[in-house]
Amino acid sequence: MITVKQLEHEFRIGKKGKETIVPVLRDVNLTVNAGEIVAVVGRSGSGKSTLLNLISGYIAPVQGKIMINGTDVTGMSEGEWADFRLENIGFIFQSFQLIPTMTAFENVQLPLVFKGVKEVDRKIQTETMLKKVGLWEFKDHYPGELSGGQQQRVSIARALIVHPPLILADEPTGSLDSENERALLSFIQQLNREENITFLIITHDEEVANIAHRKITISDGRLVEGSDTDEI
Amino acid sequence: MRFKDRLAFVLSNMKKNRMRVFMTVLASTMGCAFLIVLASVGFGVQKTAVEDITGGRLLTQIDTFTTSEEKPFIKKDIDMMKEIDHVKAVTSRQRIQNEGNVSLDGYSKDLFEVFVPDFKDEQKAGLELSKGRFPQAANEVVVGYHYGENLSKVQKNKKEITYKASLYHKTLTLTIKQKEGKKTKKKTIALKVVGVGEKPPKRVQEGQELFLTKDVLQTIEAFTKTPKGMSKSDIDPKHPQPYNTYDDVKVYADDAENVESIEKELKKKEYVASSRLDSLKEINFVFLFIKIGLIVVGTVAVLIASIGIFNTMTMAVTERTQDIGIMKAIGAHPRSIKQIFLLESVIIGGLGAVLGTIISYLFSFAANALLPVIISTFFQTKVPDDFYFSYIPLSLPLISFAICFGVTLLSGMRPARRATKIDVLRALRRDV
Ligand SMILES: Nc1ncnc2c1ncn2[C@@H]1O[C@H](COP(=O)(O)OP(=O)(O)OP(=O)(O)O)[C@@H](O)[C@H]1O
Numbered sequence: 001m002i003t004v005k006q007l008e009h010e011f012r013i014g015k016k017g018k019e020t021i022v023p024v025l026r027d028v029n030l031t032v033n034a035g036e037i038v039a040v041v042g043r044s045g046s047g048k049s050t051l052l053n054l055i056s057g058y059i060a061p062v063q064g065k066i067m068i069n070g071t072d073v074t075g076m077s078e079g080e081w082a083d084f085r086l087e088n089i090g091f092i093f094q095s096f097q098l099i100p101t102m103t104a105f106e107n108v109q110l111p112l113v114f115k116g117v118k119e120v121d122r123k124i125q126t127e128t129m130l131k132k133v134g135l136w137e138f139k140d141h142y143p144g145e146l147s148g149g150q151q152q153r154v155s156i157a158r159a160l161i162v163h164p165p166l167i168l169a170d171e172p173t174g175s176l177d178s179e180n181e182r183a184l185l186s187f188i189q190q191l192n193r194e195e196n197i198t199f200l201i202i203t204h205d206e207e208v209a210n211i212a213h214r215k216i217t218i219s220d221g222r223l224v225e226g227s228d229t230d231e232i
Numbered sequence: 233m234r235f236k237d238r239l240a241f242v243l244s245n246m247k248k249n250r251m252r253v254f255m256t257v258l259a260s261t262m263g264c265a266f267l268i269v270l271a272s273v274g275f276g277v278q279k280t281a282v283e284d285i286t287g288g289r290l291l292t293q294i295d296t297f298t299t300s301e302e303k304p305f306i307k308k309d310i311d312m313m314k315e316i317d318h319v320k321a322v323t324s325r326q327r328i329q330n331e332g333n334v335s336l337d338g339y340s341k342d343l344f345e346v347f348v349p350d351f352k353d354e355q356k357a358g359l360e361l362s363k364g365r366f367p368q369a370a371n372e373v374v375v376g377y378h379y380g381e382n383l384s385k386v387q388k389n390k391k392e393i394t395y396k397a398s399l400y401h402k403t404l405t406l407t408i409k410q411k412e413g414k415k416t417k418k419k420t421i422a423l424k425v426v427g428v429g430e431k432p433p434k435r436v437q438e439g440q441e442l443f444l445t446k447d448v449l450q451t452i453e454a455f456t457k458t459p460k461g462m463s464k465s466d467i468d469p470k471h472p473q474p475y476n477t478y479d480d481v482k483v484y485a486d487d488a489e490n491v492e493s494i495e496k497e498l499k500k501k502e503y504v505a506s507s508r509l510d511s512l513k514e515i516n517f518v519f520l521f522i523k524i525g526l527i528v529v530g531t532v533a534v535l536i537a538s539i540g541i542f543n544t545m546t547m548a549v550t551e552r553t554q555d556i557g558i559m560k561a562i563g564a565h566p567r568s569i570k571q572i573f574l575l576e577s578v579i580i581g582g583l584g585a586v587l588g589t590i591i592s593y594l595f596s597f598a599a600n601a602l603l604p605v606i607i608s609t610f611f612q613t614k615v616p617d618d619f620y621f622s623y624i625p626l627s628l629p630l631i632s633f634a635i636c637f638g639v640t641l642l643s644g645m646r647p648a649r650r651a652t653k654i655d656v657l658r659a660l661r662r663d664v
């Protein structure tokens with residue numbers, strides 16, 4: 001599903017000419033197979049989010065190659081990325097990233113709007129998805145009128161609405177209490193089992209890492225297969 | 233993304249900022265209205281001045297005469313004039329000169345302004361009909377727009393009334409008279425009105441004509457045995473009048489610019505030629521500057537309004553940076569985002585342009601209707617009839633609409649482009 005080859009990334013900070021280079025990732029190679037749940041762990045500041053942002057296309061790597069679902073995404077334009085995301089990737093964020101001025105319903109149907117799906121079809125699909133995450137009664141609530149757990153379920157519904165084969169999640173349980181966390185994790189397992197959705201999850205959390213088929217640790221900008229408990 | 237959805241986005245966005253949108257629309261409305269009203273004053277005063285000078289005649293029209301009455305225009309003259317460079321058309325009319333009359337349902341009128349034109353030349357010169365068509369059969373005629381006003385009858389109470397109904401498709405009776413010794417012979421010809429001329433501009437003594445076909449002229453001449461139906465008593469037997477002479481000859485240039493050279497050419501050929509061009513040229517030149525000045529000032533107003541649109545759109549983009557970041561993060565195309573913001577500025581600018589145009593029309597009507605009243609009440613001066621304080625030719629709202637629309641589109645362009653350049657990660661971190 002995801003193949004990362006010899007990926008390298010660094011940030012430049014400061015004014016032009018006097019900038020300092022912060023190397024973050026070096027020679028990163030990673031393969032995530034279809035149907036896997038892979039957790040990426042590592043110390044704070046180790047570059048986990050950076051890796052995910054590169055795979056999401058939010059930043060472009062300094063070097064290396066990324067393939068997603070058979071497509072070489074390195075060097076794609078913003079427009080190509082937009083279309084690619086709509087077809088292939090669902091996103092779950094730590095802070096939900098719902099649009100506050102839109103209702104739960106409107107937030108969930110947003111990817112379909114971008115895709116140009118007709119309103120009637122959108123209605124049906126959005127209803128199905130909201131029912132699936134158990135929030136149909138809350139369809140007219142704005143994000144500010146929902147609990148953290150409910151907001152995260154809205155964002156999951158939004159990620160699932162286009163039926164992507166892959167979901168990328170950066171600390172999806174970071175803003176949830178333990179009860180909501182458990183519910184989310186079992187939902188992830190269910191989606192993985194029933195719909196064969198591939199998950200790449202970044203986390204700090206032992207419990208999250210425990211549901212993964214595979215754990216990958218980032219340390220010193222390099223990937224190490226398996227978990228090194230001292231690092232976490 | 234569908235247009236309908238983009239529109240829905242824009243509308244909900246505008247609804248959330250009603251006050252700001254309203255103020256921006258107001259500013260662009262005022263800018264656009266200001267531009268049109270200002271320019272319309274220039275156009276109005278110019279129109280008044282031009283109509284005073286030309287009496288409504290075309291600028292390209294050159295009235296042509298021969299140097300003496302003994303030497304009337306003949307066909308050769310007309311053909312020669314048609315050969316001059318830049319001549320669009322030459323109209324040549326023969327005037328019926330007979331003591332007879334035209335009558336309809338008891339109303340009648342003497343044979344004043346009865347012409348036999350060449351309809352093809354008249355059409356080329358720009359004669360247009362408000363109704364009907366040009367004659368096809370011998371007894372069909374075209375009348376001027378105001379022809380009916382001179383058809384009159386005296387009622388029993390000795391009051392004179394004129395014919396009010398439309399003459400279209402009515403049959404006029406033309407009576408031709410000729411003296412034979414002491415007796416007067418009469419001949420009547422039925423004429424069907426198949427066309428009515430265009431309404432001539434105000435305060436012009438036109439639209440009184442009756443246009444006959446050449447066939448009717450032949451009938452008349454065969455009856456009177458004189459050219460154009462002239463009375464035998466008017467003809468000095470020693471100087472017999474020739475047939476086929478033309479009384480009213482006008483040359484039309486293809487463009488006002490060429491009037492001068494044609495005039496020169498006509499004079500070289502020993503005709504008398506006159507147009508209103510010289511005096512008009514001067515006045516139009518002055519008005520050109522006035523109008524350009526007014527439009528420039530008006531455009532400044534539109535530019536000021538466009539700063540408002542620029543600000544509004546920049547704020548709209550800034551305010552929604554996070555939303556835009558989220559949208560981009562989950563797969564919104566930068567093109568769609570740009571179009572959403574462009575659409576918003578186009579709607580604001582378009583609303584302003586439409587409202588501004590409507591308001592300036594209202595203003596223009598009000599100024600023309602009310603200013604004369606106000607001036608005569610408070611300043612004891614009478615405004616001449618048909619004085620245009622403000623005149624909006626069709627081109628003016630089109631130009632202003634284009635200016636308003638173009639300026640708003642341009643001012644919305646940068647904010648819209650900025651929206652597409654928003655960095656997803658920064659927006660998601662909410663540190664913008
Ligand atoms: N935009 C940026 N500009 C400069 N440096 C950055 C930028 N983003 C991240 N970094 C640096 O890159 C390194 C990795 O950051 P990253 O966010 O990937 O860490 P992380 O593993 O996700 O940490 P955490 O677990 O705390 O979220 C850090 O040292 C950070 O300072």
Ligand SMILES: [Mg+2]
Nearest residue numbers: 048049050170
């Ligand atoms: Mg992180």
